[in-house]
Amino acid sequence: MLLELKNYIINFFKGMGMSDHISGLLFTILGYLVLIITSYILYKLTVIILRKVIRPIAHRTTNHFDDLLMKNSFFLRISYLAPIVLMYFTLESKLFIAEPADVFIEGMVIIFLYITLALVFQSILSTINDYYNRFNIAKDHPISGIIQVLKIIGYIIALLGIVGYLFDKDISSILLGLGTLSAVLMLIFRDPILGFVGGLQLIFNKMIAIGDWITMPKYGADGTVMEINLTTVKVQNFDKTIITLPTYSLISESFQNWRGMEDSGGRRIKRSINIDMNSVRFCDEKMLEAFSKVDVLASYVTNREKEILTFNKNNKVDTSVTVNGRRQTNIGIFREYLKEYLRERSDIHDDMTFLVRHLQPTEKGLPIQLYVFTTTIDWGEYEDIQADIFDHILAVIPEFNLKVFQYPTNNDITSIIEN
Known part of the structure; x- marks a missing residue:
């Protein structure tokens, strides 16, 4: 049917006295315009459907996971896939005859597909993190550092896919080529790697948790831990200022955690x-008499004085000399x-x-x-x-x-x- 429509439009242009080349070019331009407009309309329709159908359902359910998906733009980013899929299969049908334009637009569609999939993956990870943070276990075992690592991995995979498509290489061969750049990559990603390792040690050794009061004078930190991320730990000081500490510094340097005091x-x-x-x-008789009238001291002063008198008597102490024997002070x-x-x-x-x-x-x-x-x-x-x-x-x-x-x-x- 599409082929018949294509031939009809081209013959229409030819009937207007145009050459085969011009007729084909006009059809291609018209086809691309129709494809772009159709894709935009499809995107808008998808967004409207998601807003009118998915959002009310998400608000009515008792599970907050779907609400968090809405908050993290999961459904909005999913809607990007509708025009991408339409463009991809239209181009695969070879309906248009302008090969250079087909190749260029197909390349843009593939790149946009990788980016969209990466964004959808980020939304899912953010939703998982937000949902996990609703539970008490998140205070002692935060996963934000792990989530950030997974996000970086997602972007790296998308980037490798784009590079592989542009240079007609599979991902494995690209990774082999990157092996020679490992030293440079280690230098570039030094802080994230150290932060990730430090974050895992902090979490699994239970050295720090969200809500802990920590003190680290070197960085001017004296307050409550608000966030534990891949490369930084955010602390709100008691004067309401915010301090960001390198995550790895909490492993390589000493800090004071007041959680023990709070737990006790x-x-x-x-x-x-x-x-x-x-x-x-030394106490004289007058002082002892006054102290014995104090409620909390009465029994102590009396018993202590009896003990001292017994000791001095048994040891035949000459109490006429002040320094001899034992006396209360x-x-x-x-x-x-x-x-x-x-x-x-x-x-x-x-x-x-x-x-x-x-x-x-x-x-x-x-x-x-x-x-x-x-x-x-x-x-x-x-x-x-x-x-x-x-x-x-x-x-x-x-x-x-x-x-x-x-x-x-x-x-x-x-x-x-x-x-």
């Missing part, structure tokens, strides 16, 4: 307060007070490391360090708890006849001069 359910308080060593002294009782005070707080873990200890005395006094864990990992709540504890400590220190060490201020110096 406790956040560490490690802070010291410096005591003026000139205020440290105000700083020792203060340290015990801090332990009991912290144990009574419901916001401090009693089943994690719990220390109130002396550090090495320095020219800045004797540091008393609190090393405990809060029952919350929320930053704001943690800071409130820590501040509340040290507010109380600073206020209660004078009750133990102790002083906090601090450098003299102008007011202190003025007061000394005046006195």
